[in-house]
Amino acid sequence: MTDIFEAIQRSAIRIKNAIDTKDIGYSNQANSSGETQLQLDIQCDMIIEEELSHVLSVNTIASEEKEHPMQLNKNGKYFIAYDPLDGSSLIDVNLSVGTIYGIYEGDFGSKNMVASCYVVHGPRVEMVFAHNKVKLHLLQGDNWEFVKEIRLSEKGKLNAPGGTQQNWTDYHKEMVDGLFKEGYRLRYSGGMVPDLHQILLKGGGLFSYPATSDKPEGKLRRLFEVFPFAFIYKLAGGEAINGKEDLMTLSHAHVHDTSPCFFGSKYEIQRVKEVYANN
Ligand SMILES: O=P(O)(O)OC[C@H]1O[C@](O)(COP(=O)(O)O)[C@@H](O)[C@@H]1O
Ligand SMILES: [Mg+2]
Ligand SMILES: [Mg+2]
Incomplete structure (x- = not known):
């Protein structure tokens, strides 16, 4: 696992460099989810592919920007x-972006996840790595420094409601409004990495990306967005559900499958469960 951790650290430094110096224009290609790729999306994908290809324990990689999984080392276990x-659509307005990794053993799938990680590219570059514990690291020059272990409180103050509101169900809207009536504050940038990072570091709250009339299966991708954050939130003492079930019990049929998702501390997830159980 240490070699993967170090490859992620090297990738993050190269991605920071690419963000700082490269063209942010659109390419003329679309990815598997039908989104137009930025040249930077493609470049960051290539950086990670190259760094992971040097790690013998990595068997296969799957990326948002690749249609199919790619085998790197047939004897690797990860x-x-x-x-x-x-x-990446926030790059041109200079908001924070990130990279997310789900690390699985034997094959892809929520039950096989053994670690997960994300990197936040904001005013500073930070990395959260979850493997037994959830640990925050900070990039200082070219060196990574351990900062602290992250734990969520039982109840937070922030509410990050994703998805187009006119396509929400009435009961979802009621649940979101209910939290605001209890005093929760809106924090939503449109990047799940900084939005979920903020909730983790400020002690708790709720991030939701529900099923909507235009996206009945949600927007966020199971293998490389939903499961990695579910793993992190649960390990930090929070919960992660699709409305009713624990996200880490869900299967997937295809690499780019999506799921509705709710990540938060225990109190807010209990509220979601109460509302969704009756609908
Ligand atoms: O604009 P919306 O519909 O709220 O969607 C925001 C979500 O889409 C995403 O940007 C999807 O990620 P990509 O930029 O990797 O496609 C998440 O980071 C974010 O939570
Ligand atoms: Mg992306
Ligand atoms: Mg994404």
């Missing part, structure tokens, strides 16, 4: 699914 540049 399968890594990643989103090279999460929130």
Whole structure:
């Protein structure tokens, strides 16, 4: 696992460099989810592919920017699914973006996840790695420094409701409004990495990306967005559900499958469960 951790650290430094210096224009290609790729999406994908290809324990990689999984080392035991540049549509307005990794053993699938990680590219570059514990690291020059272990409180103050509101169900809207009536504050940038990072570091709250009339299966991808954050939130003492079930019990049929998702501390997830159980 240490060699993967170090490959992720090297990738993050190269991605920071690419963000700082490269063209942010659109390519003329679309990815498997039908989104137009930025040249930077493709470049970050190539950086990670190259760094992971040097790690003998990595068997296969799957990326938001690749249609199919790619085998790297047939004797490796780890399968890594990643989103090279999460929130890439926020690059042109200079908001924070990130990279997400799900690390699976034996094959892709929620039950096989053994570690997960994300990197936040904001005013500073930070990395959260979850493997037994959830640990925050900070990039200082070219060196990574351990900062602290992250634990969620039982109840937070932030509410990050994703998805187009006019396509929400009435009961979802009621649940979101209910939290605001209890005093929760809105924090939603449109990048799941900084939005979920903020909730983790500020003690708790709720991030939701529900099923909507235009996206009945949600928007966020199971293998490289939903499961990695579910793993992190649960290990930090929070919960992660699709409305009713624990996200880490869900299967997937295809690499780019999506799921509605709710991540938060225990109190907010209990509220979601109460509302969704009756609908
Ligand atoms: O704009 P919306 O519908 O709220 O969607 C925001 C979500 O889409 C994403 O940007 C999807 O990620 P990509 O940029 O990797 O496609 C998430 O980071 C974010 O939570
Ligand atoms: Mg993403
Ligand atoms: Mg992406």
